[in-house]
Amino acid sequence: MDKQDIANITEDLEYLAAEKNSGLILNILVGTHPADIAMLVRGLSEESARYVFSRIDADMASDVLVEFDDVTRDRLVSELRHERLSEIVDEMDSDDATDLVSDLPEEVAEKVLESIDTEDSKEVKELLQHEEDTAGGIMALEFVSVSENSSVDHAIREIRSKADEVEEVYNVYAVDNEGHLVGFLPLKKLILAKSRQKVNNVMVTDVISVQTDVDQEEVANIFRRYNLVSLPVVDDVGKLVGRITVDDIVDVMEEEASEDIQKMAGIADEEEIRETSVVKISIGRLPWLLVGFVGQLVAAFVLGLFEVSLKEIIALTLFIPLMMAMGGNAGIQAATIVVRGIALGELSPGETAARLSREVKVSLFNGSLCAVLLFGVAGMIYGPTFGSVLGLSMVAVVLNASFFGACIPFVLRRFKIDPAIATGPLITTFNDIVGLSIYLGLVTLMLRFMLK
Amino acid sequence: MDKQDIANITEDLEYLAAEKNSGLILNILVGTHPADIAMLVRGLSEESARYVFSRIDADMASDVLVEFDDVTRDRLVSELRHERLSEIVDEMDSDDATDLVSDLPEEVAEKVLESIDTEDSKEVKELLQHEEDTAGGIMALEFVSVSENSSVDHAIREIRSKADEVEEVYNVYAVDNEGHLVGFLPLKKLILAKSRQKVNNVMVTDVISVQTDVDQEEVANIFRRYNLVSLPVVDDVGKLVGRITVDDIVDVMEEEASEDIQKMAGIADEEEIRETSVVKISIGRLPWLLVGFVGQLVAAFVLGLFEVSLKEIIALTLFIPLMMAMGGNAGIQAATIVVRGIALGELSPGETAARLSREVKVSLFNGSLCAVLLFGVAGMIYGPTFGSVLGLSMVAVVLNASFFGACIPFVLRRFKIDPAIATGPLITTFNDIVGLSIYLGLVTLMLRFMLK
Numbered sequence: 001m002d003k004q005d006i007a008n009i010t011e012d013l014e015y016l017a018a019e020k021n022s023g024l025i026l027n028i029l030v031g032t033h034p035a036d037i038a039m040l041v042r043g044l045s046e047e048s049a050r051y052v053f054s055r056i057d058a059d060m061a062s063d064v065l066v067e068f069d070d071v072t073r074d075r076l077v078s079e080l081r082h083e084r085l086s087e088i089v090d091e092m093d094s095d096d097a098t099d100l101v102s103d104l105p106e107e108v109a110e111k112v113l114e115s116i117d118t119e120d121s122k123e124v125k126e127l128l129q130h131e132e133d134t135a136g137g138i139m140a141l142e143f144v145s146v147s148e149n150s151s152v153d154h155a156i157r158e159i160r161s162k163a164d165e166v167e168e169v170y171n172v173y174a175v176d177n178e179g180h181l182v183g184f185l186p187l188k189k190l191i192l193a194k195s196r197q198k199v200n201n202v203m204v205t206d207v208i209s210v211q212t213d214v215d216q217e218e219v220a221n222i223f224r225r226y227n228l229v230s231l232p233v234v235d236d237v238g239k240l241v242g243r244i245t246v247d248d249i250v251d252v253m254e255e256e257a258s259e260d261i262q263k264m265a266g267i268a269d270e271e272e273i274r275e276t277s278v279v280k281i282s283i284g285r286l287p288w289l290l291v292g293f294v295g296q297l298v299a300a301f302v303l304g305l306f307e308v309s310l311k312e313i314i315a316l317t318l319f320i321p322l323m324m325a326m327g328g329n330a331g332i333q334a335a336t337i338v339v340r341g342i343a344l345g346e347l348s349p350g351e352t353a354a355r356l357s358r359e360v361k362v363s364l365f366n367g368s369l370c371a372v373l374l375f376g377v378a379g380m381i382y383g384p385t386f387g388s389v390l391g392l393s394m395v396a397v398v399l400n401a402s403f404f405g406a407c408i409p410f411v412l413r414r415f416k417i418d419p420a421i422a423t424g425p426l427i428t429t430f431n432d433i434v435g436l437s438i439y440l441g442l443v444t445l446m447l448r449f450m451l452k
Numbered sequence: 453m454d455k456q457d458i459a460n461i462t463e464d465l466e467y468l469a470a471e472k473n474s475g476l477i478l479n480i481l482v483g484t485h486p487a488d489i490a491m492l493v494r495g496l497s498e499e500s501a502r503y504v505f506s507r508i509d510a511d512m513a514s515d516v517l518v519e520f521d522d523v524t525r526d527r528l529v530s531e532l533r534h535e536r537l538s539e540i541v542d543e544m545d546s547d548d549a550t551d552l553v554s555d556l557p558e559e560v561a562e563k564v565l566e567s568i569d570t571e572d573s574k575e576v577k578e579l580l581q582h583e584e585d586t587a588g589g590i591m592a593l594e595f596v597s598v599s600e601n602s603s604v605d606h607a608i609r610e611i612r613s614k615a616d617e618v619e620e621v622y623n624v625y626a627v628d629n630e631g632h633l634v635g636f637l638p639l640k641k642l643i644l645a646k647s648r649q650k651v652n653n654v655m656v657t658d659v660i661s662v663q664t665d666v667d668q669e670e671v672a673n674i675f676r677r678y679n680l681v682s683l684p685v686v687d688d689v690g691k692l693v694g695r696i697t698v699d700d701i702v703d704v705m706e707e708e709a710s711e712d713i714q715k716m717a718g719i720a721d722e723e724e725i726r727e728t729s730v731v732k733i734s735i736g737r738l739p740w741l742l743v744g745f746v747g748q749l750v751a752a753f754v755l756g757l758f759e760v761s762l763k764e765i766i767a768l769t770l771f772i773p774l775m776m777a778m779g780g781n782a783g784i785q786a787a788t789i790v791v792r793g794i795a796l797g798e799l800s801p802g803e804t805a806a807r808l809s810r811e812v813k814v815s816l817f818n819g820s821l822c823a824v825l826l827f828g829v830a831g832m833i834y835g836p837t838f839g840s841v842l843g844l845s846m847v848a849v850v851l852n853a854s855f856f857g858a859c860i861p862f863v864l865r866r867f868k869i870d871p872a873i874a875t876g877p878l879i880t881t882f883n884d885i886v887g888l889s890i891y892l893g894l895v896t897l898m899l900r901f902m903l904k
Contacts, residue, residue: 035678039677163640187643191643206485250675250698254676257713262792273789273792285814286821289782296774300774311766326744329744336716337714362730
C-alpha cells in the first residue's frame with residue numbers, strides 16, 4: 001500500500017464511519033494485511049478509529065492490535081468492554097497476550113484472565129512471571145517440539161496438529177525424555193529427510209539457546225551474531241520452555257536504538273512518537289533539563305569566581321560559547337562511539353585502555369588543529385599572546401572533554417548503569433563546568449604570568 | 453561461548469599461532485560457529501590473526517569473513533593472494549561476494565572476477581549494477597522458485613536440487629510463464645500440502661515484494677511492519693530477480709541506527725568501532741567540529757555587539773552557559789523525537805503542523821517551569837527585576853530552540869537531506885547563536901526600559 005492509497009482509503013473510512021456503514025467498511029478491509037489496517041485506523045479520528053476497530057472480528061482484531069504502537073493500542077483498548085477484550089486476547093499468541101494483559105489496569109486484567117480459555121490463561125500467568133525485558137519476557141509458548149527418538153514422519157504430523165496454534169514454524173525442536181533441548185530440525189532438512197528416519201539422525205545438534213533471564217539486548221546481539229530467525233529458550237536446567245522469533249527481535253532492536261537515541265537527547269522515560277499528552281511528554285523531558293539547569297548554575301558560580309578577569313578582558317567572555325561548544329562536541333563524539341560499541345557488545349572491558357588512548361590521540365589531533373585556527377583568528381584581533389593562550393586552552397578543553405567522554409561510559413558499565421545516559425546532558429553539563437574552569441583558570445594564570 | 457571461553461581459547465590460539473602449530477589450531481576450531489571463529493580471530497594480534505585465518509579452508513573462511521566488521525575484514529583481505537581470495541569468493545552467496553568484491557582495489561577485483569566460476573562472476577557483475585544501499589544492492593540471487601503450474605512435489609524436488617546453493621529456505625516463490633512473481637509457499641504450507649496438489653492452489657497470493665531501487669531503510673521498515681523473514685525483489689515489470697533475508701536486514705537496521713546516532717554526535721563519515729587509524733577517525737569527526745567552530749565565532753561576534761551591557765552587568769555573563777545549555781537541550785529533545793519518527797516512517801508530512809504545535813506547548817510548559825526556578829534563584833541574588841527579565845528570556849530561548857528543533861528535520865526531509873543531521877552540531881550551533889541574540893537582546897532591551 002503506498003501513501004496515496006492510504007490517504008484515499010483513510011478518507012473513505014472516515015466518511016463511512018461517520019455514516020456507520022459497517023458493511024462497506026468491512027468490504028474495504030477484507031484481504032488487507034493487519035499491519036495496513038493498523039496504519040489506516042491510526043490515521044482516523046479517535047471516534048472513527050474506535051468505530052472501525054469495533055467492527056473487525058476478534059481474530060483479525062487481535063492481529064491488528066499487536067501492530068499498533070503502545071499509545072494507540074492503549075487508547076483503543078481502554079474503551080473496550082472486557083468481554084470483547086477477552087475474545088481478542090483468546091486469539092492472540094501467548095507472548096502478545098501477555099504484553100497486552102500486563103498493560104491493562106489490574107481489575108480489567110483479572111476479569112480478562114478469568115474469562116479467556118483456561119489453558120491460555122495459565123500460559124499468560126506463567127509468562128507474566130518473567131521480567132519484561134528478558135528472554136522469558138519476550139518468548140512465546142507456541143512452538144513445535146518432538147522427542148529426539150521419534151521419526152521424521154512424526155515430526156511432520158506434529159507440525160500438522162499444531163498448524164493452527166503455531167503460525168510461523170522455522171524449526172522443529174528435539175528434546176530428550178526429560179524435556180531437555182538436544183537439537184533442532186530446520187524445515188528444509190525436514191523436507192529433504194526420509195519419513196522413516198529418526199529425528200536424532202537428521203537433527204542439528206549444535207543448537208544455540210538462551211536461558212529465560214538473559215537480557216533482551218543480549219538476546220538481540222545473539223540473533224545478530226548468529227543470523228538467527230528463531231531462538232529456543234530454556235530454563236536453568238536446560239529444559240525447553242519457549243521460543244523467540246526474529247520479528248520480535250526486530251522490534252526489540254528498534255526499541256533499544258530508540259531508547260539509546262532518546263537517552264542521548266536527555267529524554268528520561270521512553271517517549272512514544274504518538275504520545276499526545278503535553279504534560280506526559282513534558283515530564284519525561286524535565287529531569288535532564290533540570291540536571292542541566294542545576295549544572296549550569298554551578299557553571300555560573302564558576303564564572304563568578306573569575307569575575308575580575310572577565311571584567312578586565314571582555315574578549316574572555318566572547319569566547320565562552322566557543323570553548324563550551326568545542327568541548328561539548330568533542331566529548332559527545334568520543335562518548336557516542338564508546339556507548340555504541342558497548343551496546344552492540346563489541347567493546348569488552350579489556351579494551352578500555354586502548355580505547356582511551358585512541359580518543360586522547362584523536363582529540364589531540366583535532367584539538368590542535370582548531371587551536372591553530374583559533375590562534376590565527378584571535379591572534380589577528382587581540383595579538384599573538386592572547387591568541388596562543390586561547391589556543392592552548394582550546395587543546396586542554398577538547399582533550400579533557402574527549403577523555404571524560406570516552407571514560408564515563410566504561411565507568412557507568414562498571415556500576416551496571418546503562419552507558420547510554422553518558423551521551424546525554426549529564427556529560428555535556430559536566431564538561432561545561434570543567435571546561436569553563438580549565439579555560440578561565442588557564443587563561444587567567446597564563447595572562448597574569450605573561451603580562452607581568 | 454561465554455567470555456571466559458573466548459579469553460581462554462584466544463590465549464591458546466595466540467600461543468599456537470606463534471608455534472605455527474596449524475594441526476592443533478584446526479582441532480580447536482572444528483565445529484565452532486563461524487561467528488565465534490570471527491570473534492576469536494578478531495581478538496588475536498595482527499600476525500596471529502593472519503596465520504590462523506590462512507589455515508582455515510576456503511568454505512569456512514568464506515563464512516567467517518562475512519562475520520567480521522569492515523575494518524577487520526579489509527585488513528585480513530588486503531594480505532591475501534588473489535588465488536586464495538578467489539577460492540573464498542567462490543564459496544560465498546552472491547550478495548556477500550558482491551559486497552566483498554566491491555570493496556576490493558580495482559585490479560584485485562578484476563583478477564578475482566576472472567578466476568572464479570563464470571556463473572558466480574556473472575552474478576556478482578549483475579549485482580554490482582545496483583546502488584549499494586538499495587534492495588538490489590543487498591539482495592542475493594540464491595532463492596528457490598517454481599512455476600505456479602507445477603506440483604508441490606516438484607517444488608520439493610526443486611528445494612532438493614538447490615539445497616547446497618541456497619542455505620536458508622523459508623519460502624518457495626511461484627512465478628508465471630514470463631517469470632513474474634505471483635505468489636509464495638511457506639515451507640510449513642509445503643509440508644502440509646499433498647504432493648500432487650498444484651502450487652497455485654496452495655500458494656499465498658498476497659505476496660509482499662519490493663523493486664530493486666527501493667532504499668534499504670524503507671526495506672527495513674517493510675520487514676518490520678509486516679514481520680517478514682524474507683522478501684522477494686522484483687524488477688520494474690514485476691519479474692522475480694532476488695531475495696532479501698532478515699539477517700541482512702538486522703544488519704541494515706543496526707547500520708542505520710548507528711549512522712543516526714553518529715550523525716547526532718556530529719560524526720560525518722560512519723566511524724567503525726574497530727577503526728584504529730587516528731588520522732581517519734579524526735578527519736571523520738573534523739567537519740562538524742569546524743562547523744561548530746565557525747558558528748561559535750559568529751556567537752562571539754554577537755556577544756561583542758552587547759559588549760556594553762556585558763561590561764555593565766557581570767551577571768549577564770554568568771548566565772550565558774545556562775541560556776545556551778537550556779536552549780541546546782530543549783532543541784535536541786524536540787529534534788530527536790521528530791528525526792526518529794521520520795526514520796521509522798511514523799511521521800508523515802501531513803503531521804508537521806500537529807507536531808510543531810505539540811513541541812511549542814511542551815517547551816512552554818518546561819520553559820515556564822525553569823523560568824520560575826530561575827526567577828527564584830536569580831531574583832534572590834540580583835533582585836526581582838533582573839530575576840523576571842532572566843525568566844522571560846529563558847522562556848523565549850527554550851521556545852525558540854524547540855520550535856527550530858522540531859521544524860528543521862521536516863525542512864531537511866523536504867529537500868531530501870537526511871533529517872538526522874539536524875540533531876547534531878548544526879542545530880546546536882544555530883540555536884546557540886539565535887539563543888544568545890534573544891537572551892542578550894531581550895535583557896538589554898528590558899533592562900534599559902525598566903531601569904529608566
